[in-house]
Amino acid sequence: MTELRRDAVTGNWVVVATERARRPDHFRKSKAKDEECPFCYGQEKMTPPETLAYRTNGGAPDSPGWSVRVVPNKYPVFVRDASLRPSGSGLYYSVPSAGGHEVIIHSPDHEKSLPELPIDQVALVIRAYRDRYLFFKGVKEVDFIEIILNHGKDAGASLEHSHSQLFAMPLVPPAAQDQLAGAADYMLKNSRCIYCDIVETERENGVRAIADEDGFFAFMPYASRLPFESWILPLEHQAFFEEIDEASMRSLAKMLILILGRYNEVLSKPSYNLFLHTTPCKSEDRSYHWHIEIIPKLTAIAGFEFGTGMMINISTPEDAAAFMRGEKSDQ
């Protein structure tokens, strides 16, 4: 069963997805277990049939030889099932958890994480993000698409083989709503993009900047929610990730390798969550500025954060950015 339940008091939605309880909870780490990994060559039948794969050898679907492969998640949070109907009323209200939930396998290599892959391979991963984004943008029920990379057990990854997930959902989730509303409001009042203004200020000031290359800018936000949170934005105002061009896919790949590589050096290969945030896929409002947010999993989220909805950050982004730029090395 998978459905979206509405909290009668707050209006917040919860995804109830009981099938996910069946996921394997062990973490496949050793190379010896390659033969069991559903994301390795030769194991293609262990996953649902692929929805996209890049192959240069002209091989058959669901056979080895691919460089990036996309498959439906075996334990989906959002499902394509038109038979579902909204149910309940008043205090108890649910809607179908309609949409899609896919896994983007970054490469056939079981061992290498994203920043250890060649630039061209990472650019292919971004192309797969774009291609599947465009597919789900065309699906009637889908209002919002979020692409997430959970790296490492502490970040919630259940399989070690490097992969991302795409969630295509029938509503705009609260975290996105907050940013969209803020950006729209600022645009209305200032006729400017708030993210463009932040980028301009951060590039001038420099204290929270990490890297500035080929049209992408990486920095640590002033109100970083957790230690070493970083954001990557295109310098030019772009509302829609799916409009990314060929050259930018490569530049973004380079920037991702740079930033994730720095994390590996400075924080000794941390677990992390990476999100791609962009405009809702049926919207034509251009006030938002798509970007990537990366949050290393260094501290536990305890009762305070959950109970209040407010984060406690035990370091400053100014300090963290200095570490990432290599200006500080002792902590």
Added chain:
Amino acid sequence: MTELRRDAVTGNWVVVATERARRPDHFRKSKAKDEECPFCYGQEKMTPPETLAYRTNGGAPDSPGWSVRVVPNKYPVFVRDASLRPSGSGLYYSVPSAGGHEVIIHSPDHEKSLPELPIDQVALVIRAYRDRYLFFKGVKEVDFIEIILNHGKDAGASLEHSHSQLFAMPLVPPAAQDQLAGAADYMLKNSRCIYCDIVETERENGVRAIADEDGFFAFMPYASRLPFESWILPLEHQAFFEEIDEASMRSLAKMLILILGRYNEVLSKPSYNLFLHTTPCKSEDRSYHWHIEIIPKLTAIAGFEFGTGMMINISTPEDAAAFMRGEKSDQ
């Protein structure tokens, strides 16, 4: 340094509290380490001077003989420091993280968790909650007080000796705002309390009910955010926790022992977070209904939850409540 920084886009606040990085990150579990535990008898000098202690023997402050003891947190998130001023402007805005942050030590017993203590002792803990709540309600800078119990390492507790924390803060946090707004809106439209209506429906329906005794009702909410989330509410409409009477302190103690004891049986002594949510302390609006929320830490919060602000629950509250009532025992 401890300050509240405002996210320019969303308006959300983050607490930057760098002193907390110095907290001991090991978890004192073995009895052999009692002599190092700052919450045990004889170690009173290891904590800042107590702000409250219940003693029947007439002993001196910061000496053994207390039954419940309250001390300032050594690594506070909110501090009493009137010298702080708001700083910044435009995109970069911070306010002093003013208020208070205290630790309520549940008993001198290093080993016993809350539900293993006698009812009278747990009622004393609730009295300490109430007494310190009333103190901070009188502090000018304080707008909201949240009391939290983190039990177990997985729930973020850094010391094993059973304790709660009180956070007195200069703003109403987002999670509280959401509930307060929902309750006020429902009251305006229906002239009724939404929590009273939920309790009535849940008592009639019964499928998510756990216990109903002495004026308190425990159940699992329809839109439970995580597996086995439960809520405890007073049956009578009460907006202000601090108005709790003597008899109710004892009834609530009994209910807490019952519910937390059930968790220990059904889920094999899980880690959990417990929150006490009540009306902002300077408000006179009576539309909210104070209650306790308990969330066992059974599944990890991964990228999806953090990136979207939406939770995935892999079980239903209907199933979980049946386990808690003892009607199901195999999972």
